[in-house]
Amino acid sequence: MSTTVLDTPTGAVTVLVTRRVKAGHETAFEQASGDMTAAARAFPGYLGGQLVRPDTEGGSEDPSLYHVVFAFDTAHHLQGWQQSPARSLGLASIAQHIEGQTLRPVSGLGHWFAAPVGPQQNPPPRWKVAVVTRLGICPTVYVLFLLLGALLAPWPLLPRVMLLTALVVLIMTWAVAPQLTQLLKPWLYPAMRSKT
Known part of the structure; x- marks a missing residue:
């Protein structure tokens, strides 16, 4: 799993997360990821999010790589989500469907x-x-x-x-x-x- 954090001039923070999903776990992963996004919606400052499925048509992307894009209006609100029990439960639910747990935060561009x-x-x-x-x-x-x-x-x-x-x-x-x-x-x- 890799995570990228993008700071914007308005103070909003966009996060890109890439996860490698185990073969045969795609449906369960998408459900768990959707549940986690639904939980994030209830948190202050949440601006939106989207699951991006692998582009298997072109054959240029690894079919096991899923991307999640979500944003909060401030880094403080993002931190509130990241430190929440709801996120921990979501990550625990997702963990059984993904390979590896490597975290790679990168700020800015x-x-x-x-x-x-x-x-x-x-x-x-x-x-x-x-x-x-x-x-x-x-x-x-x-x-x-x-x-x-x-x-x-x-x-x-x-x-x-x-x-x-x-x-x-x-x-x-x-x-x-x-x-x-x-x-x-x-x-x-x-x-x-x-x-x-």
Whole structure:
């Protein structure tokens, strides 16, 4: 299991959790995960969540990997959920259906810009991370507005924002950011020059 925490400028916190589900346990896992999400809804500051099933159509993703995206309005409210008995019971129910218990918290956008393996690489400066993030988010939001703007226009503002931000996080994390960081890798991670 891996967990990624994304802080947003508004103070809201989005959490991405990846779990490897045991073969034959998919239905039971989805039920337990749904029960855990239902329990989280009762907690102060909960903004929403979604279970993302593996993309088995394209064959590019491991069919046992499930992703959960959820958000709280503040880190304090997220902590309240994380320290609750309800979450502990939910995790205990899920544990029998997943493999491994590795926890990998990453704050901010760091998981999008994990440095390539090797001693000759420097991490990118923050301004480069900001430039690449904007290059990815701006067209992603624009396309989502073109595709969904008219459909979502009658919705109240908060549900619209919740849906669009969840879609942006998903698209950036699994599609746009990996492509951009690969394309711009020479600029993001210039090789260290050896001193002569």
